[in-house]
Each structure stands twice: as structure tokens, then as C-alpha cells.
Amino acid sequence: MGDTIQVAVLAGDGVGPEVVPVAIDVATRALAAQGITLAPTTLPFGATAIASHGQAVPAETLEALEEIGLWVVGPHDSASYPPELRNPPPGATLRKQFGLYANLRPARAHGGVPAVAPDIDVLVVRENSEGLYADRNMTIGSGEFMPTPDVAMAVGVITRAASERIAVEAFDAARRRRGHVTIVHKANVLRLTTGLFRDVCRDVAQRYPDVRVDEQHVDAMAALLVRRPADFDVIVTENLFGDILSDLAGELSGSLGLAPSINTSATQGMAQAVHGAAPDIAGSGTANPVAMIGSVAMLLRWHGLRTGDERVEAAADAIDGAVAHVLADGVATGDLGGDATTADFGTAITEHLR
Template identity: 55%
Template sequence: MTTTRRYRLGVMLGDGIGPEIVPASVRVVDAALAAAGADAVDWQELPLGAAAIEEHGSAIPAATMSALAELDGWLLGPHDSAAYPEPFRSQLNPSGAIRKHFDLYANIRPARGFEGGKAIAPDTDLVVVRENTEGFYADRNTYAGTGEFMPSPDVAVAMGIFTRPAVERIARAAFELAQRRRKKVTIVHKANVLQLSSGLFKRVCLEVAEGYPDVEVDDFHIDAMTVHLLRRASSFDVVVAENMFGDILSDMAGELAGSLGIAPSINASDDRCMAQAAHGSAPDIAGKDLANPVAMILSSGMLLDWLGTRHGDERALDAAARVEEGVRAAVRGGVCTRDLGGTASTDEFTAAVVERVTPG
């Protein structure tokens, strides 16, 4: 039985181009849901980033974190935490703080070439499923502290943490996704050198694979995987990796598919999801109506797909498909921003996508 519901979604504009590309995404989501016959979204804008520091004394105010817990999902704009004043610059950045607080363990990053775009490998169509809470990223793998320490001025140590429960759940996420796609999972690791830590990642992923006999499985060392990805990106479907390896591979795959400017992502747990473009805040073009909103719009579409899948909501799934096809139809038709070789402004591109998701 299909359920339809009215979603309550958070909006955090962020810094730089965020106040341009996030509202653009809201416009497209609203149009796609209307075209699919779904209820409108109740949007709730929440403070985050440099503006929140000025007004609330925190880049991620406690009130924002509390409000997020009451919502169905969130849109997060890019942030420029490197430009924050101290002590905020040295703290866990806003997106990292949200991911850690809500245990958003799965970072899902698709890379699919655009017809009419500037892809190096236009036949790329894969998804990197990146474990988001452990691995070698020190700010995410400890309950308290940063995971890094210096016993002397000349020695720095960072912890890499791998646990069976964390590997099991990211592996399940990868295999569940593969069943909706082309039924193939590639496990990326470095078990030949990191036999205990990366070895555990590989072994547990292979154990989880036994529960999905219809999914083809292979595995590669991270260094070999970069070469295979460059040579034959089109042969990969779902790629699962620990935090750092997944970060590197997803950026690489995004560039093969066109650029990081078109690279979407979601960060999800079993019951919460945040849409977040993979790129940065681009402060040099902020406020000039030049920003490419593709990645943020597609990330918002991924959020609709996640909501539709979780709640059995066919209209949300329809709207998600409309978002992606609307973006692709606009680029295919020659409407794109300057970074993709076009002349459209942010607003003009958004209007073109809205036109294409709405039945004529």
C-alpha cells in the first residue's frame, strides 16, 4: 500500500553560495512534488554557519540541533568553516557536528555523467557508499576529543578505528542499494598492508555479502581501485569503502562524471537523512548569481528518494525521479552555468529545471 505524507524538512543555507543554491533546490523540490501530486513540504529554515556565529555565537546553535531532531530530513548548504574566527575554526565543522550527533553513518555519493556536460568519462554511472563515522578521520571516530594527539612537538598521531557493527551496517546499505541498481558491489580496502583494520572491513563486507546471493561482489586495494576507476569507470555499480578511501574515490568519480559542481550526496542513518552537495562554498562567486546549483538540487532529489523508499511513498519517489530528469534535461538542452560551458545564471538554470519537472 502506497502512503503519502506531508514532510517537514529543514533548510540550512550555510555560507558562500549556499544562500543561492539551497533556495534553488527548494524551488525545484516544490515543483517536483506538485507535479507528482504530492503534498507540499513544510520548510523550516534554521541558522547555521557564519551568520549563526554572528547572531547566536555558534556555527551550529543548540536550537538548530534540537529542531533537526523533529524533522523528516534536512537540506544543508556548503559552509566555509576555514574562514570562521577562532575558536569556531578549530571546532568540528557544522556538517561534521550534525553527522556525528545524529550518527549519519552512510554517505551516499552517486556519480553519473551528463549528456551535454563536460564529463571526462560520460558513461560513468556508479555510487560510492562511504562509511561516515570511523576509519581514519579522527574528528569522527571518538566519543570525546578529536582522535588526534601530539606526544611531542615533532610527533603527531591519529587513530583509525574499525568496528564490526559499523562495517556491517555500511555494507548492508551498499548491498541494499545495489539491489535497486545493477546488482554489483565492489569492496575497497587495503587489507594487504592494514591486515587487522582494513582486513576487518573487507572480511565483514564479504560476510554481509553472503546474505545477498543475487549481488555480484568483487574487491580491490585502494591504490589499484583508483587506476581501475580511471580506466573503466562504467564497469562499476556500487562501491563501498571506509571513510577516507570513500572520500577520495567519490571526489575522483565526481570529476570523471563532470565536476564536483555536479556531485550530489546524502548523509543518512536508518531514520534520518541530510542532503548536502559534495562541493564547497565558493566564496569568490557568492552573491553573483553564477553558482551552479546542480549538485544541491540533485542532493535534494536524493533526499526525496530516501524519504520515498523509507515510507513507501510512490509520489515522493516520482518527485525524486522528476528532479533528476529535470536537471539532466536542462543540461542536455544546453541550459547550464558557466562552469559547464553555458551562460545561464543560477536563477535561469533553476527556472529551466522547474519548467522541465512540471507537466506542460
């Protein structure tokens, strides 16, 4: 168990340079209370990297990330990049280069924050390398093509190997939560692709007799998340379904500004909030840092579980507890009806940790 944790910091675009430093400050404080030093390395990424290196993800950034297992990554605004540099977007570059196959997206209501579903507390485990998102399926090309100007097609890919490894992630997570997994698919229509996904998840479930398992079609799942979210714990699904359901769950919990996320492989983890770059409020100091702070807490917990360092897990728990406490006290940014600035909220969290 080392006393220093290295982390790569890629601030990104829009509100990224505002919310990422707040999250790093919070993590630094929480780890220090456990006797651990956080050692951040800032790397070029996004629009600033285009200005300095001519690429959104320069080679030197990729080389550094190869050596550093933990990354804190802000949002990117690739729509504002020069047309020739928009594809692939920076997130896709990182995901493909390092095989970040698991996207974990929790959604939980907080005291002090109005929520459509005040009893929601779910974790969406999203397969992140294939599925019905065409850009994830090809070595060359996007996976979309047009045989004629009036016909557009996309390739969807489901494999047994990818389905199995994401199912394992989901069932392991359920053992740490409330012991319940819901398999989400559309096998009544997409019988071969999402049918394979469902069947592999069922097979994996046999290894976890202590975990309760059920399944839903994705359209029914969306309705049930709205109607009775407290019935669900861990939701495992393919890429496109997971993207949609996790955004829905985030809004039900109060705001996408509260929605954290990590993307992981077996060896590397990336904290990146669900929300986008929000260029319309960039520089105003009003961005909500909760999702980014929560993403960093998830990253620390993932690292603590992998390394067996309970101090790191304790730091993650302390961050989550501080966020819950500060929100319950009524400290909130404008998107949640408050008047706190990004910096104000970060200060409130670090003061609580102190």
C-alpha cells in the first residue's frame, strides 16, 4: 500500500477547467486525511491541445496515460473543433486505445435536491466497447455506411467475450450493493444480438447464487425506472441502452449535474462525469462540480478495491458523505436552485472533510 497515488489530469473543454480542479482538490484533502498524497500530472487534451499540438489527444498524452493507471478527465467539446479533428472525438480515442470496456454510472437522489424519483439508487453497468453504437465496432471506419444517398445503415456487434466481462462487473458490483441485478435487453426484437447478451448474462448469473436476478426489455425498463425506481439496484445492459437509461436515471435523481461515471479496463480507470462541456456557461464559475467530484470518488473506490487499500476506499466514502452533507445543508449551484459558485461548493466540501 503506497503513500502516494499518481493521477493523470486532463481538464478538457468548456467547464472542464473549472470542475476538474475542484474535484482534484477534494480528492487531495480526502486522501491526505488517510495519510496518502495525491500526485497529479496535467496532460494536454482537448481544445488547448489542438492549439499547442495540433491534436486533441497528442502522442505524449497517450504515452503518459500508458504509465498512469488513474485518470481524471473533463468533458470535451469536439463539435467546436476544426472539422478535420472532430472524429474520432477525444473520448473515443481514449476508450479504444486503452480498452475501457466498462462504463459504471450510478444515480442516487440526495437530500436537499428536488428529485423526480427521490427513492432512486441504481447503478447502470454499461458495456462500453461494442453494441449498437457503430463507432465502437470497427478497426477502420465508423461502422456506419450509405449504400445509396437515400439509405443509411449501421453495424451492431455483440460478442460473448464482451458480454461476459461486463456481466461479471455487474454481478461483482451487486455483491457490494444490495445483491440484485436486472439484465436489460431487447431480445424480443433483436433476437440474435441482444439475445446473445441476455443469454451470456444469464450464464454468468449462475456463478452468483447469492445475487437476485431478473430481466426487462429496455422500453419497459425505462417506464419502470420512472414508475418504481426503488425496485432496482444494478442494471446491466449493452452500450446504447446503457447510455439512454443512465441519462434517464440521472435526471430522475435530480440533474445530470449530479451524475458521476467511470470508464475502466482491467488495469486503468478514467473518471469522467456524464454531463458535457456546457460551453454556454464556461468561465462563469457557475458549473456544478458534483458529478466530477463523484466520478473521482468512484475512481478512488475502484482503485482501493483493486489494490486492497482500505484507506483509499475510506477516502472515497468520505467524499461521498461530504457531498451528501453539503447538499442536504442547502449548498447548491444554480442548476439545482442554489446560488453557490463552483468554487464555493468545492470549498464547502473541503471544509466538511477538514
